[in-house]
Amino acid sequence: MDGEEFRQRGRQMVDLIVDYVNSFRDRPVVPNVQPGYLRPLIPPEAPQEGESFDKILADIEPVVLAGVTNWHHPNFHAYYPTASSYPAILGDMLSDAIACIGFSWIASPACTELETVMMDWLAKALGLPDHFLFSSGGRGGGVIQGTASEASLMVFLGARNDAIAKLQAAEPQGEPCELLARLVAYTSEEAHSSVERAAKLAFVRIRSLKTDEKHSLRGDALKQAIAEDRAKGLVPILCIATLGTTSSCAFDNVRELGQICNREGLWCHVDAAYAGSALLCPELRNFADGIELADSFNFNPHKWMLVTFDCSALFLRDASKIVEIFSADPIYLKHEFTGQPDYRHWQIPLGRRFRSLKIWFVMRCFGISGLQAYIRKHVSLAKEFEALILADGRFEVVEEVTLGLVCFRLKGTNEATEALYRTLREDQRIHLVASKFHSSGVYFLRFVVCSSQCESKDIRFAHSVIMEAANKLGK
Amino acid sequence: MDGEEFRQRGRQMVDLIVDYVNSFRDRPVVPNVQPGYLRPLIPPEAPQEGESFDKILADIEPVVLAGVTNWHHPNFHAYYPTASSYPAILGDMLSDAIACIGFSWIASPACTELETVMMDWLAKALGLPDHFLFSSGGRGGGVIQGTASEASLMVFLGARNDAIAKLQAAEPQGEPCELLARLVAYTSEEAHSSVERAAKLAFVRIRSLKTDEKHSLRGDALKQAIAEDRAKGLVPILCIATLGTTSSCAFDNVRELGQICNREGLWCHVDAAYAGSALLCPELRNFADGIELADSFNFNPHKWMLVTFDCSALFLRDASKIVEIFSADPIYLKHEFTGQPDYRHWQIPLGRRFRSLKIWFVMRCFGISGLQAYIRKHVSLAKEFEALILADGRFEVVEEVTLGLVCFRLKGTNEATEALYRTLREDQRIHLVASKFHSSGVYFLRFVVCSSQCESKDIRFAHSVIMEAANKLGK
Numbered sequence: 001m002d003g004e005e006f007r008q009r010g011r012q013m014v015d016l017i018v019d020y021v022n023s024f025r026d027r028p029v030v031p032n033v034q035p036g037y038l039r040p041l042i043p044p045e046a047p048q049e050g051e052s053f054d055k056i057l058a059d060i061e062p063v064v065l066a067g068v069t070n071w072h073h074p075n076f077h078a079y080y081p082t083a084s085s086y087p088a089i090l091g092d093m094l095s096d097a098i099a100c101i102g103f104s105w106i107a108s109p110a111c112t113e114l115e116t117v118m119m120d121w122l123a124k125a126l127g128l129p130d131h132f133l134f135s136s137g138g139r140g141g142g143v144i145q146g147t148a149s150e151a152s153l154m155v156f157l158g159a160r161n162d163a164i165a166k167l168q169a170a171e172p173q174g175e176p177c178e179l180l181a182r183l184v185a186y187t188s189e190e191a192h193s194s195v196e197r198a199a200k201l202a203f204v205r206i207r208s209l210k211t212d213e214k215h216s217l218r219g220d221a222l223k224q225a226i227a228e229d230r231a232k233g234l235v236p237i238l239c240i241a242t243l244g245t246t247s248s249c250a251f252d253n254v255r256e257l258g259q260i261c262n263r264e265g266l267w268c269h270v271d272a273a274y275a276g277s278a279l280l281c282p283e284l285r286n287f288a289d290g291i292e293l294a295d296s297f298n299f300n301p302h303k304w305m306l307v308t309f310d311c312s313a314l315f316l317r318d319a320s321k322i323v324e325i326f327s328a329d330p331i332y333l334k335h336e337f338t339g340q341p342d343y344r345h346w347q348i349p350l351g352r353r354f355r356s357l358k359i360w361f362v363m364r365c366f367g368i369s370g371l372q373a374y375i376r377k378h379v380s381l382a383k384e385f386e387a388l389i390l391a392d393g394r395f396e397v398v399e400e401v402t403l404g405l406v407c408f409r410l411k412g413t414n415e416a417t418e419a420l421y422r423t424l425r426e427d428q429r430i431h432l433v434a435s436k437f438h439s440s441g442v443y444f445l446r447f448v449v450c451s452s453q454c455e456s457k458d459i460r461f462a463h464s465v466i467m468e469a470a471n472k473l474g475k
Numbered sequence: 476m477d478g479e480e481f482r483q484r485g486r487q488m489v490d491l492i493v494d495y496v497n498s499f500r501d502r503p504v505v506p507n508v509q510p511g512y513l514r515p516l517i518p519p520e521a522p523q524e525g526e527s528f529d530k531i532l533a534d535i536e537p538v539v540l541a542g543v544t545n546w547h548h549p550n551f552h553a554y555y556p557t558a559s560s561y562p563a564i565l566g567d568m569l570s571d572a573i574a575c576i577g578f579s580w581i582a583s584p585a586c587t588e589l590e591t592v593m594m595d596w597l598a599k600a601l602g603l604p605d606h607f608l609f610s611s612g613g614r615g616g617g618v619i620q621g622t623a624s625e626a627s628l629m630v631f632l633g634a635r636n637d638a639i640a641k642l643q644a645a646e647p648q649g650e651p652c653e654l655l656a657r658l659v660a661y662t663s664e665e666a667h668s669s670v671e672r673a674a675k676l677a678f679v680r681i682r683s684l685k686t687d688e689k690h691s692l693r694g695d696a697l698k699q700a701i702a703e704d705r706a707k708g709l710v711p712i713l714c715i716a717t718l719g720t721t722s723s724c725a726f727d728n729v730r731e732l733g734q735i736c737n738r739e740g741l742w743c744h745v746d747a748a749y750a751g752s753a754l755l756c757p758e759l760r761n762f763a764d765g766i767e768l769a770d771s772f773n774f775n776p777h778k779w780m781l782v783t784f785d786c787s788a789l790f791l792r793d794a795s796k797i798v799e800i801f802s803a804d805p806i807y808l809k810h811e812f813t814g815q816p817d818y819r820h821w822q823i824p825l826g827r828r829f830r831s832l833k834i835w836f837v838m839r840c841f842g843i844s845g846l847q848a849y850i851r852k853h854v855s856l857a858k859e860f861e862a863l864i865l866a867d868g869r870f871e872v873v874e875e876v877t878l879g880l881v882c883f884r885l886k887g888t889n890e891a892t893e894a895l896y897r898t899l900r901e902d903q904r905i906h907l908v909a910s911k912f913h914s915s916g917v918y919f920l921r922f923v924v925c926s927s928q929c930e931s932k933d934i935r936f937a938h939s940v941i942m943e944a945a946n947k948l949g950k
Contacts, residue, residue: 001560005561006489006492010486010492010493013485013565014481017569021478035580035815036814038585038588039591045599045600046599050842064585065573065585067585068585069582069584071573071574082576082826084571084572084574086478086481087476089571090485092567094488094492099559100543100544101546106505109508109512113511113514113542117514121521124520125521147826150824153823175656177653177678194825201632308574310824325675340511348624348823351557361531363521364521365526365531366525367522368522368523435806
């Protein structure tokens, strides 16, 4: 395919994209396919000779679109949102065309430098503390990671290696693995599974601490755990606080946890993968009280800030703690320029795409006002859903509705809500998932405002489908 | 930006892409910018109100394109190639439009299923052993990782946890960190820095073994290392063999290493990040002799197979060893479908893009024949460069030219070649990097055929620039 053909095929793809995005209301939210549907639809091996792009275009609907879960469908209310917007797609198109591998400054100066400025734009837009800004001139700054899972893993690795280096300085005879065995990290029992996973990968012991009645990890629980572990000879190194848990959008008390971490010498990381975008709105910043105490902070513009996946923003107070883990510096990657970060030392992969372009395009096209309006609309739609649910005495809402998630259930035992969930899954007109509190075992359904196309009528529709299902069950 | 505006902006971006790709010969390969050039060119914070896309388009040339290193420029001969092609860009556009997060089958059936078939297509096209195919019905299969660094890390984590589980079965009282302290992995002293990095991250001891005179890790070196380490009470778990080292495109002896690994119970991983794509050509498969002995294999279609970054293909003989590391399975990610992989257990991130689309588009548009022709052309251009270099008695080629890399130097001490490198860097008409053999300390320049636009005239041009530089130095 030469450039002239690409001009034509690119236009066809642009039109296909718009037609697809406009078609959600005519499509099911979850596809009507069974596992294994795709393999028989295409040949078992690649063609020997190249095919016309027309043949590929003809396969997109039956092979691909017929089998995708439509995350941007107005009736998609599962997990948390994933972002998508036209400006972000345009940014990715440009990134793909440049197709540089920006692992160091010289490997593509614009790729590194636009990222440093965009991370500062994000930090300022969210009202994050100055120590996370490159422009503050300290050791801090931000970096785009693929996902919050990777951000958590980076933090675990940084905290682990920093702690071992300190222990080795005090005990030069200490075997690294013996020192590793003493380390312990903390998080809330409601934290995302990726936190536990990151601990496993980093081979660091982690304790999931009990939360209060609002599913918030509080200072007292951390303080007690640190004391218990110190008494056993362990070395507490890290606390990962969550702002907006995946299960119920609960908020750990960052002020209390941060104070203890600062005092006790623990790294305080704040995972705000979903909720972080809400900090764009000053009236929603209460939940992040104490954020200036954090050593690192992560949120996903690819969740709720209209930047298409993947784009997870990790901010560090002292980036040198991460950079030092990755000291491998072979001659073929060396260069003579300094003064800008070599982002290969800030992440697990070596290569990296030019992802700051899509942040730049999105922030400029929408402006801060446009992004704020987007967040506020979703919060308002969630409140609308909450009011509808609470108007029916059979239902209860089990977590305060702060942002775009409503956690609700049929009053009484879990069985009724489990049956409701099965009915909704069979019905298939809306898509949501269930969860359960670790502490109480209470089972509930999660209704999230996800799509940029979601309107009041979709909220009322989802509510009516849920009522119908409850009525069917005779509840 | 609504759909109708995107139809217009998308067309503008498609045209901008083609114009950019057509403009390389009018651009420098490395940009004429100094560190810090970008920040003054754009505002210090995001705009409050949204801006017209026209303003963004106007900034692309001065802010972005003026500061990128043009990896697809015909005079780019550094590192290894990174792929780019129009069909791959079209695949990514569709992926961005669908914007699903395919972490499980239900999260988007097409995303999971197309990937399983594409991994089989790749394995068959490269002539990999059946145990890496899903269609063989065993425990094997492939997965798209972001980079070879992540693939290596996955392998380290899998081998580490598998070994610890086995040790714990034999010694139930063993503390995990004590068992960890006994593990040891092996690689060649010429392996990529990401292998050493992966070992550090996984907290597994690694030994870089000496290579033979062709910079190839041989069976005897591994055998001796295993014996030494067993005598010390260590537990050898993994050998990472490289096919096509980054430094000089040397090839470890997979048959010898694989036989020892199989016999001694070590995981044998083969990292063919760059060279793997050459296996598309049957006449180039000699270097992979013994590949049927490997437990895992990785190559990067995003390097030399025209699939735009990121797309690193990892194949496993027994995927369960990786999957079991990631057993965290919270209720909100559970679903009732089985029989297809839940790729979230095959990688470090939870979320994932629909990257198999670009493999599908590329393999269909080019066909196996087109991809083979691409590889063969690059190999032939490298041979052409080698012949030109060898025609001048001042130069020597220090590694056999098998694929697209030519390692050359001025005869004599390193200083002369170091001076030549500095001269070429100042000249800036071509871009290449230097390297050094670990064993001998011999310093050399790496000339890689990278760009899909690279032609014989570009090889002759690069050669003339190098001769000019050598003459200038009075060599």
